[in-house]
Amino acid sequence: MGQILLVTGGARSGKSRFAEMRARSMAGDPVYIATAQAFDEEMAERIIQHRTERRGQGWQTIEEPLAIAKALRDTDGAGPRLLDCLTLWLNNVIHAGGDWRSEVKGLVATLAEQSSPVVLVTNEVGFGIVPDNPLARAFRDAAGFAAQMVAEVADEVVLVVAGYPVTVKTFR
Amino acid sequence: MGQILLVTGGARSGKSRFAEMRARSMAGDPVYIATAQAFDEEMAERIIQHRTERRGQGWQTIEEPLAIAKALRDTDGAGPRLLDCLTLWLNNVIHAGGDWRSEVKGLVATLAEQSSPVVLVTNEVGFGIVPDNPLARAFRDAAGFAAQMVAEVADEVVLVVAGYPVTVKTFR
Amino acid sequence: MGQILLVTGGARSGKSRFAEMRARSMAGDPVYIATAQAFDEEMAERIIQHRTERRGQGWQTIEEPLAIAKALRDTDGAGPRLLDCLTLWLNNVIHAGGDWRSEVKGLVATLAEQSSPVVLVTNEVGFGIVPDNPLARAFRDAAGFAAQMVAEVADEVVLVVAGYPVTVKTFR
Numbered sequence: 001m002g003q004i005l006l007v008t009g010g011a012r013s014g015k016s017r018f019a020e021m022r023a024r025s026m027a028g029d030p031v032y033i034a035t036a037q038a039f040d041e042e043m044a045e046r047i048i049q050h051r052t053e054r055r056g057q058g059w060q061t062i063e064e065p066l067a068i069a070k071a072l073r074d075t076d077g078a079g080p081r082l083l084d085c086l087t088l089w090l091n092n093v094i095h096a097g098g099d100w101r102s103e104v105k106g107l108v109a110t111l112a113e114q115s116s117p118v119v120l121v122t123n124e125v126g127f128g129i130v131p132d133n134p135l136a137r138a139f140r141d142a143a144g145f146a147a148q149m150v151a152e153v154a155d156e157v158v159l160v161v162a163g164y165p166v167t168v169k170t171f172r
Numbered sequence: 173m174g175q176i177l178l179v180t181g182g183a184r185s186g187k188s189r190f191a192e193m194r195a196r197s198m199a200g201d202p203v204y205i206a207t208a209q210a211f212d213e214e215m216a217e218r219i220i221q222h223r224t225e226r227r228g229q230g231w232q233t234i235e236e237p238l239a240i241a242k243a244l245r246d247t248d249g250a251g252p253r254l255l256d257c258l259t260l261w262l263n264n265v266i267h268a269g270g271d272w273r274s275e276v277k278g279l280v281a282t283l284a285e286q287s288s289p290v291v292l293v294t295n296e297v298g299f300g301i302v303p304d305n306p307l308a309r310a311f312r313d314a315a316g317f318a319a320q321m322v323a324e325v326a327d328e329v330v331l332v333v334a335g336y337p338v339t340v341k342t343f344r
Numbered sequence: 345m346g347q348i349l350l351v352t353g354g355a356r357s358g359k360s361r362f363a364e365m366r367a368r369s370m371a372g373d374p375v376y377i378a379t380a381q382a383f384d385e386e387m388a389e390r391i392i393q394h395r396t397e398r399r400g401q402g403w404q405t406i407e408e409p410l411a412i413a414k415a416l417r418d419t420d421g422a423g424p425r426l427l428d429c430l431t432l433w434l435n436n437v438i439h440a441g442g443d444w445r446s447e448v449k450g451l452v453a454t455l456a457e458q459s460s461p462v463v464l465v466t467n468e469v470g471f472g473i474v475p476d477n478p479l480a481r482a483f484r485d486a487a488g489f490a491a492q493m494v495a496e497v498a499d500e501v502v503l504v505v506a507g508y509p510v511t512v513k514t515f516r
Contacts, residue, residue, distance in 0.1 A: 161352060296471075317356060329506055
């Protein structure tokens with residue numbers, strides 16, 4: 001089974017940069033699976049900035065807002081895959097009216113079958129006051145559930161703080 | 173003195189599950205002290221789900237939204253107590269017009285006198301943008317104050333991230 | 345080069361208290377560089393409480409909401425400086441219409457030139473749901489960017505949880 005690394009952290013914590021560094025350090029040509037969808041101009045700018053600043057040379061990029069388990073199956077066997085990020089994907093699933101619980105279970109089942117490594121980025125969203133908005137609460141539930149489910153099959157989990165990793169789970 | 177373990181983490185981080193696992197691993201019949209009150213239907217569902225899914229067999233359950241220090245004194249001497257959670261308790265204290273500072277001090281004094289272990293669950297709520305709502309700010313202050321006060325008398329403090337514990341304070 | 349310590353954590357996590365303890369343990373007379381500005385009565389009370397409760401004897405206090413790089417240069421050579429906190433400073437910079445990116449870069453350049461130690465306090469603000477408010481999102485970006493930039497030049501970074509430090513980066 002390929003190595004599974006889950007990278008979590010707050011917004012602007014450097015988690016994507018850390019995840020990219022780890023994926024680049026793995027053997028084979030890396031594949032970037034981007035789940036971001038531009039809902040507005042700010043988001044569109046962020047996506048372009050991400051692409052320009054970070055991806056660098058040598059990355060194959062796949063933009064897949066929903067069918068990430070399929071994207072993982074389709075790209076297995078060559079190099080590491082960087083999936084950035086689970087929380088945007090869940091947001092897409094919820095907006096599309098999907099069943100996030102079964103989607104997460106499908107992802108986890110797919111992860112367990114991969115032969116090439118997968119680095120997954122997720123966002124900590126549950127360290128604030130309970131949101132008034134029921135949709136925001138559902139999203140918090142989904143993000144927490146997904147992180148726990150993926151962490152269970154992961155070989156390594158790190159929490160990125162100010163760009164540096166704190167070990168949460170390790171195989172060593 | 174009995175062992176004091178403080179388990180903190182974000183919403184849906186797996187902290188309750190981790191705390192239950194730790195309490196079950198201790199000698200004696202575990203007691204679950206639940207502070208949750210159903211203010212609305214969503215909350216009522218969560219409480220029932222918690223009860224059904226998690227508590228399992230062998231737990232004595234006490235529902236106590238306010239007088240948790242008394243509940244600890246009343247149940248001392250047999251097995252471990254799992255108090256879930258401090259933040260809901262503080263919310264109840266604030267809604268009841270109580271003085272949260274003196275309530276927390278009373279809890280800490282009681283903890284120091286226990287002969288059986290106590291596992292306490294609390295919620296990190298201060299890692300977001302400052303809330304506009306003054307009540308939410310007061311709640312954040314209370315939660316942070318309580319966590320610090322309890323951590324000071326605790327033998328062990330862990331931050332649960334994606335279901336796994338990061339050591340914050342340890343007696344080892 | 346003097347030692348650089350970055351102390352991060354949520355609101356009411358005990359990070360300021362921890363940072364003060366560390367600064368006091370360093371050789372020389374400590375200097376407190378306070379960035380807090382009283383925008384309202386609640387804030388004014390907090391500032392006074394901070395001053396009274398925490399600073400204790402022996403601290404020189406400088407209130408500097410904006411020109412903190414200059415304050416560091418002006419106080420270099422004697423004892424440790426405690427800068428509390430980066431996030432309030434960024435808030436002041438944004439409210440004053442300043443360019444936070446270049447301000448942070450200026451601070452980091454100054455930090456690299458210091459001969460006396462600097463302890464910097466910052467606030468984790470990105471572990472919640474994405475705020476609706478564009479200004480709050482910009483503030484989150486600024487706080488995350490500043491923490492990453494300062495962490496890169498820091499010798500040590502700790503995340504304070506319930507009053508206790510979790511090591512994020514260390515020179516040991």
